[in-house]
Amino acid sequence: MIMKNKLAAWIFWTVLLSLFLLATGLFSLGVGSSEVTLRGLISAITQGRNAAGYSILFDIRLPRIILGFAVGGSLSLAGVILQGMFRNPLVEPYTLGISGGAALGVALNIVLRISGHFGVLSLPISGFLGALIVSFLVYFLAVKKGTFRTDSFLLTGVMISFISSALMMLLMALSRSEDLQGIIFWMMGSLEEPSRLLLRSELIVAVLGLLASYLFVFDLNAFGLGEEEALHLGVNTERSKRILFVLAAVLTGFAVSVAGIIGFVGLVVPHFVRMFLGGDHRILLIGSFLSGAIFLILCYALARIVIAPLELPVGVITGILGGTLFVYAVSKKRI
Amino acid sequence: MLQVKNLSCGYGKKIILRDVTFQVKEGEVLGIIGPNGSGKTTLLRAITKVINPSRGEITLKGKNVGRMDFQEFAKTAAVVSQTLPGGFVTLEEFVLLGRTPYFKRFQFFETENDLRVAQKAMMLTDTWGLKDRFLEEMSGGEKQLSLIARALSQEPSLLFLDEPTSHLDIAHQVYILDLIRRLNKELSLTVVMVMHDLNLAAEYCDRLLLLREGRVHCAGYPKEVLTYQTIEEVYRTVVVVTDSPVSGKPHIFVVPSEQRHNP
Numbered sequence: 103m104i105m106k107n108k109l110a111a112w113i114f115w116t117v118l119l120s121l122f123l124l125a126t127g128l129f130s131l132g133v134g135s136s137e138v139t140l141r142g143l144i145s146a147i148t149q150g151r152n153a154a155g156y157s158i159l160f161d162i163r164l165p166r167i168i169l170g171f172a173v174g175g176s177l178s179l180a181g182v183i184l185q186g187m188f189r190n191p192l193v194e195p196y197t198l199g200i201s202g203g204a205a206l207g208v209a210l211n212i213v214l215r216i217s218g219h220f221g222v223l224s225l226p227i228s229g230f231l232g233a234l235i236v237s238f239l240v241y242f243l244a245v246k247k248g249t250f251r252t253d254s255f256l257l258t259g260v261m262i263s264f265i266s267s268a269l270m271m272l273l274m275a276l277s278r279s280e281d282l283q284g285i286i287f288w289m290m291g292s293l294e295e296p297s298r299l300l301l302r303s304e305l306i307v308a309v310l311g312l313l314a315s316y317l318f319v320f321d322l323n324a325f326g327l328g329e330e331e332a333l334h335l336g337v338n339t340e341r342s343k344r345i346l347f348v349l350a351a352v353l354t355g356f357a358v359s360v361a362g363i364i365g366f367v368g369l370v371v372p373h374f375v376r377m378f379l380g381g382d383h384r385i386l387l388i389g390s391f392l393s394g395a396i397f398l399i400l401c402y403a404l405a406r407i408v409i410a411p412l413e414l415p416v417g418v419i420t421g422i423l424g425g426t427l428f429v430y431a432v433s434k435k436r437i
Numbered sequence: 438m439l440q441v442k443n444l445s446c447g448y449g450k451k452i453i454l455r456d457v458t459f460q461v462k463e464g465e466v467l468g469i470i471g472p473n474g475s476g477k478t479t480l481l482r483a484i485t486k487v488i489n490p491s492r493g494e495i496t497l498k499g500k501n502v503g504r505m506d507f508q509e510f511a512k513t514a515a516v517v518s519q520t521l522p523g524g525f526v527t528l529e530e531f532v533l534l535g536r537t538p539y540f541k542r543f544q545f546f547e548t549e550n551d552l553r554v555a556q557k558a559m560m561l562t563d564t565w566g567l568k569d570r571f572l573e574e575m576s577g578g579e580k581q582l583s584l585i586a587r588a589l590s591q592e593p594s595l596l597f598l599d600e601p602t603s604h605l606d607i608a609h610q611v612y613i614l615d616l617i618r619r620l621n622k623e624l625s626l627t628v629v630m631v632m633h634d635l636n637l638a639a640e641y642c643d644r645l646l647l648l649r650e651g652r653v654h655c656a657g658y659p660k661e662v663l664t665y666q667t668i669e670e671v672y673r674t675v676v677v678v679t680d681s682p683v684s685g686k687p688h689i690f691v692v693p694s695e696q697r698h699n700p
Contacts, residue, residue, distance in 0.1 A: 108546055108547075109546060316545075317542060319545075320537050320540050323534060323537070324534060324537050326524075326526075327522065327534065328520070330487055330518065331518060333485075333486065333487055333507060334485060334487075334511060334515070334516040334518070335511055335534060335535065335537040335538060335591070336507045336508035336509075336510065336511030336512070336537055336538030337507060337508075337537065338506065338507045338508075339507075380525070380526075381524070381525070381526060382530070384545065384546075
């Protein structure tokens with residue numbers, strides 16, 4: 103009985119969020135410096151390349167929406183995984199310095215012009231390496247005398263985050279002006295479409311990451327009881343933690359290197375999803391992924407409306423909107 | 438059921454347990470007692486694979502525990518830890534987490550059997566009526582029962598409890614320990630529990646293991662272990678031991694220092 107209820111609830115929320123995602127996508131496709139009405143949208147779809155707004159819609163906006171889907175989903179999923187593992191609502195790729203590490207990796211890549219020699223795919227790879235190095239650094243600094251401490255973990259993460267942004271500034275001070283502009287714009291977080299190849303690889307990583315996270319869904323549920331309890335329930339906690347950590351680093355590294363630093367998605371979205379859907383990771387993982395995608399696509403639409411015809415970097419919107427929402431939620435909650 | 442041979446272990450360089458050897462027979466209730474810091478909880482953590490022994494061997498049902506994987510171990514032995522749970526999770530969800538070791542990698546929902554086992558565990562602990570309540574709203578006694586229910590849903594043949602009565606009043610202490618004895622009889626569940634209260638340990642355990650500074654001081658029936666000489670030596674406190682008029686088990690009376698000189 104309860105099993106059927108759970109399945110029904112799972113399907114209900116997944117379908118509802120997917121519909122919402124679709125609606126957001128269509129809305130985002132329509133708004134911007136050149137408005138496209140629903141009729142225009144339909145005619146663009148039916149008439150193909152010859153229609154008036156076709157290239158705006160499908161060559162500029164659609165790829166960014168797809169990127170918003172993949173990046174928003176990835177960051178939110180990474181957040182929910184880290185929070186589940188460490189039982190701390192403040193843990194997310196951004197606060198742990200993983201985003202900062204990825205950013206540093208990409209900035210180095212730009213300044214050293216590695217991508218010029220090795221192609222655009224070297225960008226996400228250097229971002230991923232940066233994320234991974236920082237992750238391991240934070241992890242090993244927080245492990246003391248064989249036991250793991252979440253509080254020092256968080257503190258180390260924040261400090262590493264500061265150090266990486268200081269190093270970023272150092273890089274920027276030393277770099278040539280044409281690189282500088284690239285770094286700055288990329289740092290603010292944007293869904294400017296980089297290349298089809300990057301877009302495709304980010305999408306693949308996001309979806310594979312979601313699937314992979316489901317292999318550890320019961321481990322995450324058990325982690326909710328505390329690490330020692332999870333161990334008593336037969337979870338190989340050390341192994342699960344390591345794999346989940348790498349998974350979060352991969353998701354973040356790719357997302358950051360494709361779209362820049364987009365903060366707060368990994369913190370705010372899982373928090374709200376948890377409030378509405380409860381603590382069961384079976385629904386939480388997909389719920390956070392879809393909600394993160396919705397949130398980022400919506401922010402992207404806002405970024406184009408607010409000071410149209412100019413576009414704001416999407417990271418600015420997520421930062422302001424997400425931060426405000428979070429402060430509001432925390433102040434309302436009885437603790 | 439369980440053999441511990443020459444076990445030594447600790448945290449980092451600090452050695453807590455030295456050369457501990459004992460065994461637990463099938464179907465018995467063994468109590469682990471000893472002063473604070475004597476290594477009771479560490480012993481439990483070493484047996485349940487939380488910390489790795491630096492020396493010695495632990496065998497459960499003939500298998501080397503060090504070589505068992507966590508999942509296999511969790512199907513045979515369940516642990517009721519000292520910290521009470523909380524949070525906004527319903528009792529039923531919480532008890533169902535005890536089925537975690539039985540999930541296959543690609544299984545997504547609980548099976549009918551999982552639900553049956555969880556229901557039985559809640560029936561046995563008399564918590565079935567609370568199944569939709571949140572843990573956050575429960576009393577200390579109810580939380581303790583929910584921990585036991587979760588452990589039972591692992592379908593263990595060996596149950597470890599770490600001071601199961603430490604947060605409870607006297608009525609709940611008796612209730613929980615009666616329950617443990619009943620489970621021991623009805624499910625022929627072997628029980629190992631760390632006990633703080635010597636009188637409760639004497640009443641409810643078949644045999645006792647007394648630890649002192651990380652070594653086994655002595656082991657045996659309550660009558661053999663809980664003599665005034667042993668207690669005064671290990672706990673360095675003056676006591677008087679007589680038999681309980683109710684059960685005939687040993688019962689310990691403390692002697693306040695004012696009483697010591699004028700008997």
